[in-house]
Amino acid sequence: MVKIEGDWQGAINVPGQTLPVKVTFMEQTATISIPVQGITNYPLTNVRFDDPFLYFEMNIQNQKLIFDGSLQEEMIDGTFTQQGQVYPFELKRPGVREEVTGTKAEISVQGGTMSALIVKPEGEGPFPVMLILSGSGPTDKNGNSPLLEGDNNSLQMIAENLATKGIATIRYDKRGVGDNAALAMQLRGSVTQSRKKSFLQLV
Structure with missing residues (x-):
């Protein structure tokens, strides 16, 4: 997990819109945030990283959401599955932002x-x-x-x-x-x- 530890940002591409997400990988655990749905740092389960393959699940409201992808340089992409529907997702490490004044x-x-x-x-x-x-x-x-x-x-x-x-x-x-x-x-x-x-x- 060391190779992917930290914050990753991106989106799930569902029909007609993109759903922004943030995933944070830690030593043994991971969390996901989906701002437009009011979900912040929700714990992920069954997180497995066998370089370059990555798999994790999100169990919420009696549903199991599956993310199955792989690490390609500084990008993770793959498929998101919910109730038999499959959509592509993509995550990237956020860039270093300039100091904000104000x-x-x-x-x-x-x-x-x-x-x-x-x-x-x-x-x-x-x-x-x-x-x-x-x-x-x-x-x-x-x-x-x-x-x-x-x-x-x-x-x-x-x-x-x-x-x-x-x-x-x-x-x-x-x-x-x-x-x-x-x-x-x-x-x-x-x-x-x-x-x-x-x-x-x-x-």
């Missing part, structure tokens, strides 16, 4: 606490504020996605550049993503608007 802010929301990152210009305010949204899918507040190879940090760079122009920014991970992975649930418009107003009050 001040963390938290607000209480439906289902728990949501965090955001505020980047302010130097000097005394008040400053105009821009709310940066990360778009669709599992893209995080920095503009990175586990479905794409490598990190681009595009939204982080935008925030840092706007700070040099005298503009403060707020950006946050959506429910089910990054810092807010545990908040994986659908939002209604009224809740979304309330969340934005609450963060603006912290700037």
Whole structure:
């Protein structure tokens, strides 16, 4: 297991969508996180690694989900089986991310606490504020996605550049993503608007 120890990120490719997952392998055990389903560090069973072949199971809600794949350099790919349906999956080691600058802010929301990152210009305010949204899918507040190879940090760079122009920014991970992975649930418009107003009050 030493060869694969650590975090791996990727997705299960089910019809019509990709399901982001994170798998962490330890010396004798492993866990899986599926943010969009609110699953965090769920223990895996029957984990076997016979280089290059890898097999593990996830037993949940009286179902046995099977991952059967192999290690190919820095990638694990194979098949995911659930109730007789078979789909491909792929995992990669996450890249080393640049240090993120800013001040963390938290607000209480439906289902728990949501965090955001505020980047302010130097000097005394008040400053105009821009709310940066990360778009669709599992893209995080920095503009990175586990479905794409490598990190681009595009939204982080935008925030840092706007700070040099005298503009403060707020950006946050959506429910089910990054810092807010545990908040994986659908939002209604009224809740979304309330969340934005609450963060603006912290700037």
